[in-house]
Amino acid sequence: MNDQHVNAASPDLESRTGPEDHTDLRLWLRLLTCCNLLENDLRSRLRTEYQTTLPRFDLMAQLQRVPQGMKMSELSRHMMVTNGNITGITDQLEKEGMVERIKVATDRRSSIIKLTVKGKREFKKMAESHEAWIQNMLFSMPEKSKRTLFESLGELKLITQTKLAARH
Structure with a gap:
């Protein structure tokens, strides 16, 4: 497929470049465009089929990989978002019975976040x-x-x- 066809077929970040632009810029914008196309489709499907968001899915995926649970700060670091974002998503998932907070005995300010049985079951369907x-x-x-x-x-x-x- 030639670059002309790609640019004409999809008005996206990459279509803003031309042959006169340096290859590094064109490569970066092609990578970004591909990522955006794939991610937007996944976001749409999660919303339509599971009434959820990609950040919620990502948080549950992190917890699925660590059955003993994770602190909010660990989740924040792994997902590369702020603690505030993690708190908001966790609050919603907890209300829906998908995750639970377990207080850390040695640190009253910390909690371990874990998937519940319901959360594991729902995440398994979404992940498949x-x-x-x-x-x-x-x-x-x-x-x-x-x-x-x-x-x-x-x-x-x-x-x-x-x-x-x-x-x-």
């Missing part, structure tokens, strides 16, 4: 759908292209992490 949606979105891409892209993005991730670490 989420995985199927992603597979469906990427189904048409040849396996070789997927592997190449995965490896290339791995290189980009390593380079970026190295540069960021050197700055701090």
